[in-house]
Amino acid sequence: MQQTAVPPVSTENVLRGEHLSRAYSGVQALSEVSIEIPRGRVTGLIGSNGAGKSTLVNILTGYDTPDQGSVVANGNDVTAMRAERRARFGVARTFQHGHLFGRCTVLENIEVTALACGAGRKSSRQLALDLIDELQLGDWMLHDASGLPHGVERRLGVARALAARPDYVLLDEPAAGLNDGEAEHLRDTMRSVAEREVGVLLIDHNMPLVFSSCDHIFVLGAGKNVLDGTPDVVRHDSRLATSYLGSAAEQIAEGTLE
Template identity: 50%
Template sequence: MAEEAARVTAEVSGARSDGSGLQVRDVCRAFRSVHALSGVDLSLRRGEIVGLIGPNGAGKSTLVNIISGYDRPDSGVVTVDGVTVNRHRARDRCRSGVARTFQQGHLFGGLTVRENVEVAALATGVSRREAPAIATEMLTRVGAGEWAECQAHSLPHGVERRVGVARALASRPAYLLLDEPAAGLNEGEIASFGDAIRQIAAQGTGVLLIDHNIRLILGICHRIKVVVGGRNFLEGTPEEVRNDASLAEAYLGRSGRQDAARTADGGTEEPDA
């Protein structure tokens, strides 16, 4: 994993220089007197998994809303493969190759799982003839194929999370933003879900993973970006982030370094921040 992280980091450095990938540069956003984001940067390359972490109120959700087109920055630039998309709405971002999940599932309970994914595919402009095949493919990719004919309202929580990812994948995005996808999952579900995320990235999709589950973040991400108080705080490989003393103080708490190390080795999960 360390060699893989180093390889991807080198590729990302190249992406920054040539303008490819999804890039956020010096983004600021304020809500009246509250500065949610102040000069935040972020980059994501196809095939890479980047973790985005920080305490509650750090600005993570605001940043995801700006990247996905549900909000606009006051200043700064968001580009997708070299194209500035600041003024693009969410639907246009999706057509540009950016898709996201939400903390709430947003499934249609009266439809089957397959129909939920078909609706998402149709919304991107595919034909009714193509939609069923796309739904089958995406449900298989996330390991939810066996639930295809079940009513969405009857799904276990872990399966519901997977279907949410399948819906986002229906647009065949180049970059996928996962907003707390592991919330409420048990340890077995988290391990399986992590494997599914790895497979998505291995097939060429860049994944931005926002989650409080430190074990998941440390275990599958190539790089980790930490924001604190709406500002850039730390960025590096999982090993670099885990061993950074300033992170232990600012995010994980005074005993955070030891807790994170124990978590990464399979110990007790770090509580939500």
Template identity: 70%
Template sequence: MVDIRPVPGVGHEGARLLGRGITRSYKGVKALNDVNIEIPRGRVTGLIGANGAGKSTLVNILSGYDRPDDGVISIDSEEIARESAQRRTRRGIARTFQHGHLFPRLTVIENVEVTALACGLSRAKARSLATDVLTEFQLEEWALHEADHLPHGVERRLGVARALATRPRWVLFDEPAAGLNEGEAQHFRETMRALAARGIGVLLIDHNMPLVFGSCDHIFVLGAGRNVVDGTPDEIRHDERLATSYLGNAARQIAEGGADVTA
């Protein structure tokens, strides 16, 4: 794991990204209704739920790409709900997107380098960091390829690499494992655990239940825009509300111990 230092800030002991009472409506329909979430540094936090549960909306609000109608977002007790996405990036909140958000006419290494430059690194340091990150994510052979028309798994890894080039205190992963093969998913699991060990707070949204349950320290479950339950993987795995009401057969298999959760 490349030594991607978090941006300067308070020590990670006790440091948390919090959402309290988050509510968001679109055309009168509540996508989120009084949702609470807590993402401490140094741990991997999962966020799961059926399609339409509000997971991506919550990530958009936490990262500044959307604003809540009501609720509080804070870092270490400092309110940030009115801050822009760019300001939150400078505070150390990075995220990935379900659908790319790459610079298609730049090469893979340039996509990572420009992200580091935007966070204040010199050109030489940005290139060095980009090279290290591409090595960590096994992207060296793609370094000089333009980002347009990359294979899906490579595109996903590049999105993660760009997020880490900001040297985040928190990184919010929105379905990063979609399109990854088993080996790539295992490598990503190891990467998340290594990030947490370095004091970075990780939020993982993914439909790969073995990856989520094999990676996370704590899991929040959303259903129809509301908190359903949260707890450790073992607590969630055996909670009847997960298996019978929100995630269907995949969740039921996990709850009954019928799925390999080591991803």
């Protein structure tokens, strides 16, 4: 794996997956994959379908366990912890498909997450209102979560993850269904969240969003680390084309990919 160009960070301020391997019914989904998500930065994770991204996120957040390797959050080994316990160590995530309370309003969905993470009623309401403002959900605040437009549902998922007041938030395809303006706002939101000393992991197929948002990008291919580095390093590395993007790599390098 290519050496990182990012300055070293304290092990106490990073979510790290170390040499993670996972197989299902003899099919190797991950092989010795390592990744670091430092607090205060936006880290990208890209790869083709089947590269192992979802498996890696599930392992990092406690929804699956590795056959080998470890997960460390803020210096604590959380490998054996289930998702609800891992959340107490500051790890939160969004999901590709829903996981919302359909009969609750957008406001209630965010508020109940804050309450479940130990905030009081008054502070939960204020946090929910602040996140509604930050994620531009005001027009949908009193709508039930069932039947929301796809882009609004994605933004609500991000707001709920942030309501846990995490040290690390892993965003799984948050830009799916967003228009260009919404994607740009999501980029600004991620940068703002990182500035609050939260580690952000962005997993998305929107390459302009990933390359314009992230401080560091990891590329997976066939369940293995292919390369990692700054956006500039990754976009100009020939392994990006061979493992994932094909001719689109050149467009990214030239800044012409829409």
